[in-house]
Amino acid sequence: MSKDQQIAALQAENQFLKQELAQLKRLIFGAKSERFVASESDSSQLNFFADQVVQTEPVVKQEISYQRSKAKKHPGRHHIPEHFPVEEITLEPEEKSECMVKIGEEISEAVEYTHASLIKKRIIRPKYAHPVSQKVYLANLPERSMPKCIAEPSLIAFILTR
Numbered sequence: 001m002s003k004d005q006q007i008a009a010l011q012a013e014n015q016f017l018k019q020e021l022a023q024l025k026r027l028i029f030g031a032k033s034e035r036f037v038a039s040e041s042d043s044s045q046l047n048f049f050a051d052q053v054v055q056t057e058p059v060v061k062q063e064i065s066y067q068r069s070k071a072k073k074h075p076g077r078h079h080i081p082e083h084f085p086v087e088e089i090t091l092e093p094e095e096k097s098e099c100m101v102k103i104g105e106e107i108s109e110a111v112e113y114t115h116a117s118l119i120k121k122r123i124i125r126p127k128y129a130h131p132v133s134q135k136v137y138l139a140n141l142p143e144r145s146m147p148k149c150i151a152e153p154s155l156i157a158f159i160l161t162r
Helices: 001-028 038-045 151-159
Strands: 087-089 103-116 118-129 136-138
Touching: 118 151
Parallel strands: 087 118
Antiparallel strands: 103 118, 118 136
């Protein structure tokens, strides 16, 4: 083997090892979406079987069917016990309701702590419909200390200090 042939063989081996190292680095350090993406230098791999004719067997497709049970709906939060004393607060809408028709009400409940007892605080907001404009009016719910939480600030403070 002449020196030129040895140099060419070593350069080819060096190029192959560099490509292999780059691919291994992509597999180890690359993001999952990039791990199996062929690089531009691997495009020569497509021509590997160019001289040979490769016969592939036809792909047999199989139809699979199954039944799946629906996921159970979340039961929601626990109900506030009925034995708690109830404090009812009625909030009227800002608009005048004398000429309107009451069509229902929205009820929100929360738990408040007062001197070693729990009280169910019920906020009632009547719904009114204007007979002419058919528009529905409802008072705004007071802002909660934590969104979607039924605990009032007094109960939260009690829990945090114990």
